[in-house]
Amino acid sequence: MFAFTALAVALTATSTMALPAKRAEPGPWCNGLGAGAFDDVPSFTLAAYNATGPNANSTGAPLVLGTAGAIDGAEFWHFITEASWPYAVTYTSISLVNGTLIPNGEGTTPAQATTVDAGNSLEFVARNSAEPSKGAQIYCAVADTDPAGHGTGHPFLAVNGDTDSFSLCQSTFENVVWYKAAPNRGYNYDSCYPVKVQLIY
Ligand SMILES: *[C@@H]1O[C@H](CO)[C@@H](O)[C@H](O)[C@H]1NC(C)=O
Ligand SMILES: *[C@@H]1O[C@H](CO)[C@@H](O)[C@H](O)[C@H]1NC(C)=O
Ligand SMILES: *[C@@H]1O[C@H](CO)[C@@H](O)[C@H](O)[C@H]1NC(C)=O
Numbered sequence: 632m633f634a635f636t637a638l639a640v641a642l643t644a645t646s647t648m649a650l651p652a653k654r655a656e657p658g659p660w661c662n663g664l665g666a667g668a669f670d671d672v673p674s675f676t677l678a679a680y681n682a683t684g685p686n687a688n689s690t691g692a693p694l695v696l697g698t699a700g701a702i703d704g705a706e707f708w709h710f711i712t713e714a715s716w717p718y719a720v721t722y723t724s725i726s727l728v729n730g731t732l733i734p735n736g737e738g739t740t741p742a743q744a745t746t747v748d749a750g751n752s753l754e755f756v757a758r759n760s761a762e763p764s765k766g767a768q769i770y771c772a773v774a775d776t777d778p779a780g781h782g783t784g785h786p787f788l789a790v791n792g793d794t795d796s797f798s799l800c801q802s803t804f805e806n807v808v809w810y811k812a813a814p815n816r817g818y819n820y821d822s823c824y825p826v827k828v829q830l831i832y
Pocket of ligand 1: 681682683684685686824
């Protein structure tokens with residue numbers, strides 16, 4: 632009985648010492664995004680909320696990963712509207728881990744986030760040797776902290792510290808999310824309209 636009590640005391644002491652497990656500050660990829668910024672979300676999907684026009688609901692248009700081309704041994708993926716993707720969805724959820732996005736899906740090839748420059752889409756390279764946890768650390772989530780409650784109720788995605796520069800633009804077959812959309816980049820620039828990319832979970 633004494634031994635048992637001593638053990639309990641020891642355990643209590645240990646767990647008290649280990650206590651300050653306060654949530655880690657988000658990394659530098661969240662710099663400048665305010666108190667609502669965070670960089671770890673285990674599982675979500677994305678949706679595009681029309682920033683200037685009408686929305687059917689507070690979620691916006693669901694987004695999925697669609698193919699953006701392939702080379703020998705590697706396939707590229709980026710976010711397109713689910714409505715413009717005619718195939719089964721392979722990467723069914725996304726994780727935000729330590730500033731990178733990790734696509735998840737049963738039996739899928741590992742996909743690693745690449746850097747995102749102006750005029751480009753949010754790309755991933757999938758190949759057997761990819762290391763998703765070592766993808767570009769450029770993503771952050773930003774919860775709405777407006778006390779007036781003007782948000783949609785869903786956190787916004789930021790890339791390169793920026794939640795305000797996403798657009799949906801029509802390509803030949805797909806409606807793709809672009810960062811700082813620009814003319815002459817292989818999509819119909821005139822079709823672009825600004826969106827907020829939202830994390831839905
Ligand atoms: C989003 O809003 C723009 C106006 O800024 C409009 O032209 C566009 O059709 C809207 N998109 C959808 C899907 O409703
Ligand atoms: C919200 O509206 C979009 C169309 O923009 C639709 O595809 C989606 O299913 C709707 N989501 C919900 C939760 O109603
Ligand atoms: C998060 O990223 C930083 C910078 O690349 C790295 O030093 C750290 O080990 C990572 N943390 C985890 C839990 O992977």
